Every structure is written in structure tokens, then in C-alpha cells.
Amino acid sequence: MEFKRHKLDNGLQIVAELNPSAKSAAVGLFIKTGARDEPDRYSGISHFLEHMIFKGTERLDAIAVNEAFDRTGAHFNAFTTEENTVYYAAVLPEYLEQVTALWIELMRPALRSGDLELERQVILQEIAMYKDQPDRQVLEQCRSLHYDGHPCGKIVIGTDKTVSSLTADQIRSYLQQRYVPNNMIVAFAGNLDWDRCCGLVEASCSQWQSADTDRQVGHFAGTMKSQWEDRDGLSCEHICLMHQAVSAQDQRRFMAALLASIVGDDTGSRYYWHLVDNATALSATMQYWPMDGTGALCSYLSCRKGMARKVLEVTEGIFEDLYTKGIGQQELERAKNKIISALVIRDEVPMGRLIDIAMNWLYLGQYRTIEQEVRDLRSVTVEDINRLIKELDLRRFTSYVLRPANGKGN
Amino acid sequence: MHTAALRVPFSKVMPTHDQYIMPNGMVVLGQPMEAVQTAAFVFMLPAGSSRMPEGTCGAANVIADWLFRGAGDMDSRQLCDALDGLGLQRYTAVDHTHLTIGATMEASHLHQALGLYGEVISRPWLDPEQFELARQLAIDEVKALDDDPQEKVLLELKERFYPYPLGRHPVGRIDQLQSLQAQHVASLLGQHIRPSRAIFGVAGMYDFGQVCDQLEALFGQDSTAGPEPIRPGPVGPRYTHIPLESAQVHIGLMTPTVGPADPDYYHARVTVSILSGGMSSRLFVQVREKRGLCYAVNARYHCLKEAAGIICYAGTTPPHAQQTLQIIIDQFRGLSQGLTDSELDRAKAGLKSGLILSSESSTRRAAAICTDYHLLGRVRDLDQIKAAIDAVTIEGIQDFLARHPFDDFTVVTIGPNPVELPWDHGIQAA
Numbered sequence: 001m002e003f004k005r006h007k008l009d010n011g012l013q014i015v016a017e018l019n020p021s022a023k024s025a026a027v028g029l030f031i032k033t034g035a036r037d038e039p040d041r042y043s044g045i046s047h048f049l050e051h052m053i054f055k056g057t058e059r060l061d062a063i064a065v066n067e068a069f070d071r072t073g074a075h076f077n078a079f080t081t082e083e084n085t086v087y088y089a090a091v092l093p094e095y096l097e098q099v100t101a102l103w104i105e106l107m108r109p110a111l112r113s114g115d116l117e118l119e120r121q122v123i124l125q126e127i128a129m130y131k132d133q134p135d136r137q138v139l140e141q142c143r144s145l146h147y148d149g150h151p152c153g154k155i156v157i158g159t160d161k162t163v164s165s166l167t168a169d170q171i172r173s174y175l176q177q178r179y180v181p182n183n184m185i186v187a188f189a190g191n192l193d194w195d196r197c198c199g200l201v202e203a204s205c206s207q208w209q210s211a212d213t214d215r216q217v218g219h220f221a222g223t224m225k226s227q228w229e230d231r232d233g234l235s236c237e238h239i240c241l242m243h244q245a246v247s248a249q250d251q252r253r254f255m256a257a258l259l260a261s262i263v264g265d266d267t268g269s270r271y272y273w274h275l276v277d278n279a280t281a282l283s284a285t286m287q288y289w290p291m292d293g294t295g296a297l298c299s300y301l302s303c304r305k306g307m308a309r310k311v312l313e314v315t316e317g318i319f320e321d322l323y324t325k326g327i328g329q330q331e332l333e334r335a336k337n338k339i340i341s342a343l344v345i346r347d348e349v350p351m352g353r354l355i356d357i358a359m360n361w362l363y364l365g366q367y368r369t370i371e372q373e374v375r376d377l378r379s380v381t382v383e384d385i386n387r388l389i390k391e392l393d394l395r396r397f398t399s400y401v402l403r404p405a406n407g408k409g410n
Numbered sequence: 411m412h413t414a415a416l417r418v419p420f421s422k423v424m425p426t427h428d429q430y431i432m433p434n435g436m437v438v439l440g441q442p443m444e445a446v447q448t449a450a451f452v453f454m455l456p457a458g459s460s461r462m463p464e465g466t467c468g469a470a471n472v473i474a475d476w477l478f479r480g481a482g483d484m485d486s487r488q489l490c491d492a493l494d495g496l497g498l499q500r501y502t503a504v505d506h507t508h509l510t511i512g513a514t515m516e517a518s519h520l521h522q523a524l525g526l527y528g529e530v531i532s533r534p535w536l537d538p539e540q541f542e543l544a545r546q547l548a549i550d551e552v553k554a555l556d557d558d559p560q561e562k563v564l565l566e567l568k569e570r571f572y573p574y575p576l577g578r579h580p581v582g583r584i585d586q587l588q589s590l591q592a593q594h595v596a597s598l599l600g601q602h603i604r605p606s607r608a609i610f611g612v613a614g615m616y617d618f619g620q621v622c623d624q625l626e627a628l629f630g631q632d633s634t635a636g637p638e639p640i641r642p643g644p645v646g647p648r649y650t651h652i653p654l655e656s657a658q659v660h661i662g663l664m665t666p667t668v669g670p671a672d673p674d675y676y677h678a679r680v681t682v683s684i685l686s687g688g689m690s691s692r693l694f695v696q697v698r699e700k701r702g703l704c705y706a707v708n709a710r711y712h713c714l715k716e717a718a719g720i721i722c723y724a725g726t727t728p729p730h731a732q733q734t735l736q737i738i739i740d741q742f743r744g745l746s747q748g749l750t751d752s753e754l755d756r757a758k759a760g761l762k763s764g765l766i767l768s769s770e771s772s773t774r775r776a777a778a779i780c781t782d783y784h785l786l787g788r789v790r791d792l793d794q795i796k797a798a799i800d801a802v803t804i805e806g807i808q809d810f811l812a813r814h815p816f817d818d819f820t821v822v823t824i825g826p827n828p829v830e831l832p833w834d835h836g837i838q839a840a
Contacts, residue, residue, distance in 0.1 A: 021445035024767050054689070062699055063690065070688035070756040073763025090767055121702030128727050129705050131657035134557050233655040235556035268494040277486065279546035282554055304550045334494040341497030345448050345514050349770045 003367045004194045006202070010210045011182025014201050015361050017189050017353060025096040025190035026354040027197075028088040029103050030362055033178035035082045036151035036292075037215055044123070044158015045174050047080040048166055051123060053087065053106050054078070055115035062115060065106065074099050075351070080156055083215075083292050084362070090351040093191040097200055100186075104204045107179055111168045123163050130157065134231070134238045134402050139300060141229070142240035142400035146222040152291060182210040187358035190350025217293030219247065226399045234404040236282070237308040241299040241315065242398045246388075248290035248363040254376045255388045260288040260297055261335040262327055262385070263318065263394075268334060270318045275301065281311050292363065297392075308401050319394040326386035340374050426791045427779060428618040434606040434633045438622055439779045439789060441613040443772060449520045449614040450772035452501070452512030453531065454780045456637055457602035459580040460506045460714075466598065468548050468582020469590060470504045473599050474511070475544035478502075480535030481526075489526070496523055501773070504580045506568070506714055507784070509603070514773045517615035521624065528628035531605055541592040549587050559660045559824040560706070563652075564723060567662035567822040570646030572717055605629035607637065611780040614772030642716065649821045651828035659731035659825030663722045665742060665816045670713050670785040677810035680802040682711045682720055683757035685745060690756055692741050697724065703734045715785055720816065728826050735821075736832050742816040749804045758799050765792055 002018045034046050055062045069076050069089070076089035076099065087106075089099045130136050140155055147153025157163075186201050188194075221244040246252045264271040264286025271284035281303040289296045303311050346352035347370050360368045428440030462469045479486040493500060498513040511530070515523055555562045568577040606629070612621055668674045686693040686709035697707045709722035720742070726734045768774045769792060782789045823829055 023770055063695060066688065066690035066695070066699070067752070067756065070690040071752075071759060073759035073761075075764070075767055092763055092766060118699075118702040122698055122705055125658070125703070125726060126705035128657040129560075129725050132559055132660070132725075235553045236550070238557070265494075267500060268490045272490075273487070276547070277543070279543040279550070282547060282550040302554060304553055330491070334491065334497075337497030338494055338499075339497075341514075341516055342499055344516060345499055345773070348446055348448060348772075351767075 006198050008206050010208055012205050013185040014198050015187050016194055017357050019190050022190040022350050024090055024350050025093045025192045026090045026350040027100045028187045028354050028358055030358045031085045031179055031184045034084050035154040035156045043162040046085055047157050049171050050078050050080045050085050051119045052111055053109050058110050068102055072099055096192055111172055116168050127157055138238040138240045138400055138402040142242055145225050145227055145400055146242040146398035148223045150220045151216055180211040181208045183213045189354040219294045222398050224396050224398055228401045230405040232405045237303050237403040239301040239308055240400045243297040244392055245295035245297045247293050247295045253290050255380050255384050256288045258335045258380055259385055260286045261339055262331050264299055274314050274318055305404055322389050323395050329382055332382055336377055427789050430622050436605050437609045439611040440618045441775045441779050443614050446614045448772050449517040449616045450514040450776040451612040452510055452776050452780055454508045454510050454609040455603050456607050457509040458505050458507040459578045460575045465586055467579055468587040469595055469598055470509055471548045471582050472544045474502050474504050474509050476541055477530050477534050479540035482529035482533045492526055506577055524624055536596045538592040548582050549584055552582050552584050559656055563660040563662040563822050563824045567664055571664040571719055571820040573642030573645050576642050576714055576716055604634045605632045606634050609780045609783050611776040613775035649831055652824045654824050656825050658725040659728050659823055661724045662822045664719045664820050666719050669718045674810050676798045676802055677806055680757050681807050683761050684753055685709050687757050687760040696741055697737055703730050731829050735829050739832050746808045746811040761799050762796050
């Protein structure tokens, strides 16, 4: 594996990890903008813009864009999160430059009004689809409750109201402020010719003008509020818990990832033995969400009707036990083995590796090999985790419960 | 191909993969991969939902959980700790035909992992108390499906589309789960979790000779008669509506087509790719890009050994459900019209590239070789698949569609109101 990097005068950064033995290659454009960067009245604008990127440029209409991608056989798509918008493609090596050129061209979209109205309908359908996914709903609601008033609590997709009112001018203005070269990176992984890929990006993007971008960054511990919502049409009870955690830039992120696995991996974790193994809950998992300047541990649990109080009681017992007694050496070793093995498996494929390379560059400005990641995970001790549990005070968390309205559940 | 340390005879020597049939009938397949440090294996055990007797819908799902609740000299916790200690990324799935269990890992752990799975398959504890917990979780899983209409509509659809019981619900039915007895399920497990009737696949970095030796030692003694053949009955109702106060109407639709062993198989695959391969495919363009009716709309090929179909999903808000269904049906029925070389080329490019991209994952490769063997009795070589895709022409597709038109549909909807079937005005929802 060889790492390459280049920075254009306008601030655009290009990074690549070359793996000549890979059968495929992957490219991604990572723009540091997401829900947390949106003004309240424009909630959902990052995601709306992501959709509009696919609708083409002055030269290419939406159908032509889709056909151009499909001619290469690329597995391509995009996603918007609270803090990044990512356009990616996994492709056979001979099509990498073609797909890269296409993504770059699309970064300057036409934003035609007819396309905008059509895509607005698609996004309203997407919002409706998520309303029928209570597992997703409870996470969004809990996030808003946890980060009440903080930018990290904003909903990526927006609301029916904001999406219905966004205009082409507002989206264009947002694009001009956020899709600037100093706020994005182009990353490659897999089987690729660095000189040609880098040359292509430089030739296509060096005229882009940089601009000042900022983001409100700071740790936020969360509101630690608790809320229950009764909803018609539900069958089960859905629970989300959010704890504060360390940021993506914090060296203790390895400890937080291990802690989340110890508490809530889907096999062999504290949640598993206290909740799932004995059929108190159907599922119970915890994930570590590293973010820019802050972080969270997010748990999702689901159970049959009438069990949510019991499930919450058990989780409180788990957190109290961890706070007072800490973790054991064996469970830490198992968590390390699981996380390291998942990392190695994911990064064997260029598309998996692409995300890790780009995220490390975005958040840390560092290239990190898989070996470095493994070494940092291996070096975490029981004492490190126990200290982190105290610092985060696992006994305190925000909770949101979505349950069937009385008499309406199955 | 790996031949090092080969101590067992091959029944066949294949040019691109490893294959060994044990004397008791267990099929052992291998797919070596260059430049990977991982190995993945799967056991496809003939214990899928359609293989269970009438009145036990969901038993396969209970077995999938119960199997791991203690085996050999390890209780449930010791077993789980041992599996987690190796860092295994575990995989358990129940489909219509098989219970598939497997794991992906750093290659150095393969031998130990196989040893643990050997215990699970051959010496599960089957503790009755643990059975109750496994059954409760299976019941909860059925209830959870009510909160996931997108997934539920497709499972309900497959059950109605395939001649019963081929597509029987793999998650289960609550009343039947409630009446299951531990002793009965243990006997089902004894009949169906049989290594001698299993297909095993390994992919990535492994030594095939060592793997075969180990499997012989673990499972060589197992022998059992072949399964009772399933005698498929009639298909289910043509239209079912399941009422739910949901935001969207979830539409599932399926139409029959040729099976995986049929000479027209690649015609069917390329045709589905034209219908719903990439973002320039007909369904996506007509339903989403031109009309904004849906966020999610897609169709794909789905098959069992005995039957196959094109399965389609669309989710849309109630006022748009009727129009969405109509346009989807129109796209299915009008597929042979207006075919162009460029859309054929895009469909082929998508299929071929998907083959290569998925071949980079040891997990997907291990599953693919087992599925091939189950469906066809052989493992297909990637180059042969590519050549077969390339050989498809517009004339070939038109001829295929003339002989196998997409015009007979089974439909399931979940949502506030039923839809009216465009070809059958006046028929009420079942």
C-alpha cells in the first residue's frame, strides 16, 4: 500500500491509497457540510442539494447523468450526515477516471426549477418512508432531544415544511458557501494510477474559488432529558439512549469504540447477556458516534409491548455496575478482537478503505494505516476504559421511547 | 487453486475453485482469493422455512437461535465468548430453503472457528429452558416485522407467489410459534441439521486440504437419508391488502420467470437489469426521475431451485399508490418495446461490474459458491458468467419476452387503503 497526497492552491486536498492487487477502485468527494451547518429555516438543505447534484449540469440533464454512470457499471451513490456530504463510486479500475470526472463536473449543478420541483416530491416521499421506520424515528427524536438547541441535533432530511419551501436560490447560495475547494477532499483507494487521477482533479478543479467556511464546534454533553411518545399503528416499543462521548479528534476515540462494543455489540456484550439472551429485548446495541469536536454513544433497543420500562431499568443497572465496578480484562480482549477483525474485513475492499482514509484525513489531517489503527486499539487498557466510564458518567443519558398508543398496538 | 497439504481425494478437480464431496454426501467448496488476509465460511443446512412440517412456521428461526445456546462442553456464554474471542463476524440467516450459518475472520482463526461450529452443528445442548427464550425472541421478531412494512410486504408476497410451502414465511407465524414444543423442535433439528446434507463453502485465504481433513473429522460420521421431497401445492391469492395506518402504501409485486438452470436464465437477468439495474433503468426513470412518485422503487430477480420470479417493491403516499402501481405494471408489460443498444450495454455493464465488485469480498464469495451449487449442482466460473451476459442480444430478449411475458402478477400491499388491480377491476382485496 502506498499513500499519496496533493493540495491545490485553492485548498482542495487529494489523497489516495494505492493497492495494485485490488480488482476495483473507489473514489469519493467528501464535503464538510451537513445538517449541523444549516440555518434552522433551511433544515434539510444539505440533503436536498445532494439530491439535486444528480439532476445534472448545464451540459448534462438528469437522465444523461444516470446513463453516464451506468455505462461504467459503477456502484455509485451519495449520502448526507450531520456533518458531511459524500459522493462515491466503486468501479472497475478502467472506469475510475471517467467516473471521477463526472462527479467533479456535477459539483457545479444547473439547479433547474423543473428538476427542483420533481426532486422535492421524491424527498417528501423519502420523509414519508422514514415515518414508517420507527427504529429510525426514535433515533432522530432522541438526537434532537439530546442536542436540544445544539447544531448536532438537527435532522438531516429536514421536515415536510422546510423541504416544501426551499428555493433554487437558497440551494445555490448554500452550494456557493459550502462546496468550496478548501472545504472538501477528493479521495481514492484501490487499483489506480495516481498521476493520472491527481492530474485529472487538478486540471478540473484548480479554477474553483475558495471561500471562508466555518462551523460551530464544541463539546456538548447532552440534555439528559427523558421523553415518552405514544404513537398509533406501532407494534413494538423502540428505545434510544444517548450518552456523551469523546470527539473524532480525541485519542480516546479508540477507548470509546471499545466501550460501545463491550456495552452493546450484538453478540456477547453487556446488553446481550442482560437483555437479549433472556428475551427481555429483541435487540439492544450501542454504537460510538465520533463527531467534529464532540461525540456520543447511541443505543437502540427494541422490545415487545409493555417491556420498555423493564428494559430501561436493566440498562440503568448495567451502567451503574460499569460505573462502580468497571470492565474486565477478558471482555476488553474480546471487544478488541471483534473490532479489529471487522476493520480488517471492511478495509479489504477498496470501497471500505476509502471511507476510513477519507474520514481520517477530514477529521485528523492524517493518513493512518490499518496497522496503526490496530496498534492503537490493542494498546487500550482496562484502566483506560474505566477512567473513560467515570469521565463520561455512563449513569447519565438522554432517553426517548416510542411505543404503541394504548389499545392500538398489536 | 490451493492444493497444498492435500490429504483427501477430490471427487472433481475444477479449474477455478476447490471442490470435494465427502463419502457421506457433504459438499465442500472453496474459492481461493488473491491478496486477502481473511477467510469466510458458510454452512448451508437444509433447514429453511419450507422444509419444516405444516403448523411449525417459524421453527427454523427458533432453531437458528437455539443452536447457539450451548454446545459440546460449553454453555451458551462460554460458546459465545469463544466465538467472540476469535473476533468472528458471525452470520445467521433463515431463508425458504436453508438455515445458513457462517463467519468471516482473520484467516489464522479458521481452524478454531470451524471446530466451534462443528460443536454447534453436531453437539448442541438443546436445553428446554433455553428453547423458551429462543421461541420468545422469534415471536418478538414477528411482531417487530409489523413495524417494518417495507420488509414485511416482500415476505408476505413471496409466501403467496411461490407454490406453497416453497415460499413459506421465514420469520414465522405467532400462533404456530406459540404452539411449538421443545421436544418436537429438537426432533426437527435432528432431522434437518445434518452435515451430510449440507453445502459448505470457504473463500479467501485457506488451505483446502486442511479444511477437508477437519470437516471429515468433524462430520464424516454423519449420515442420513435424503430429505422427503416437497410437494408444492397451489399459489396464494393474487392480491392481498394488509391494513396499516402507515405514511406510505408499501407495494410488493411479483411475476414468474425462468429458473437459474434454464437456458434463458441470462436473458432474464439482463432483462431485469434493463428494468431496474442502475439509475438509468426504466423503473427508476419512469417512476422516480420523471414523476417523483417514489423514493424507493426497485425490482430484482429472485429464485428458488423450483421456481423463480421478478420481485418489485415501491413505497409511495396513498394518493399516488394507484398511479405508481399502474406505471410499474406498464413498465413490466412494455419491456420488449423500444429496446436500445445503449440500455442493453448499460444493463450488461452493471451486471458484470457487480460480479467483480462482489467477488472482492470473501463473505459474499463463500455464500455465492454455495448458492450456485444448491441451485445448479455446480459452481459457475466468473468468466463464464461474463461471457453469457455478453452473449445476450436485443433480439434474444425480445424472443425471451415473447415466450415468457411478464403479465401475470401477484400483489401485496400494506397501507391505509387497498389499490385496485389495473387488470382486474372490481376484485376486492383478499
